[in-house]
Amino acid sequence: MKKNNEIEMSFLAQPTDVNYFGSVHGGNVMKWIDEAAYALAVQHTHKYCVTKYVDGIEFINPISIGDLVHLHARVLQKGTTSIRMHVTVCSENLVSNRRLENCACDIVFVAVDKQGNKQKIQD
Numbered sequence: 001m002k003k004n005n006e007i008e009m010s011f012l013a014q015p016t017d018v019n020y021f022g023s024v025h026g027g028n029v030m031k032w033i034d035e036a037a038y039a040l041a042v043q044h045t046h047k048y049c050v051t052k053y054v055d056g057i058e059f060i061n062p063i064s065i066g067d068l069v070h071l072h073a074r075v076l077q078k079g080t081t082s083i084r085m086h087v088t089v090c091s092e093n094l095v096s097n098r099r100l101e102n103c104a105c106d107i108v109f110v111a112v113d114k115q116g117n118k119q120k121i122q123d
Ligand SMILES: CC(C)(COP(=O)(O)OP(=O)(O)OC[C@H]1O[C@@H](n2cnc3c(N)ncnc32)[C@H](O)[C@@H]1OP(=O)(O)O)[C@@H](O)C(=O)NCCC(=O)NCCS
Pocket: 050, 051, 052, 053, 078, 079, 080, 081, 082, 083, 108, 110, 112, 116, 117, 118
């Protein structure tokens, strides 16, 4: 079966993603990171996976509404039941082409069965 080691997602930052200061809410960025890592973890292991651990997240630059947001996730390491990935978030102003690094972190998912018990990741 296909085993991708990386995944990319791109979409426009929506007016509904805004925080009280007019840029994208940090909680939305964390949700996108979780979604990108989930997609890669499941695509890579072909098993359901849940978030186990997120390493320190730093918000480097704000994302503006209307920016094209790019998430990139790649596999760093596979354990017996876990998969560690690195996720980066960049935003692109479509008028000026200016691209900013917004956020990066490592994130660990664990493969689980239908009862939510961890299960081995097979090669
Ligand atoms: C995922 C879950 C089934 C794992 O069960 P567990 O008994 O706690 O698992 P373990 O402590 O044995 O760890 C499982 C794997 O995660 C890794 N892991 C655990 N804690 C970790 C941490 N803080 N950092 C990095 N990896 C970690 C372990 O090294 C192990 O990896 P390996 O099997 O590849 O060697 C359980 O913790 C759970 O259900 N958590 C809630 C998940 C959830 O709801 N997530 C959604 C967000 S709230």
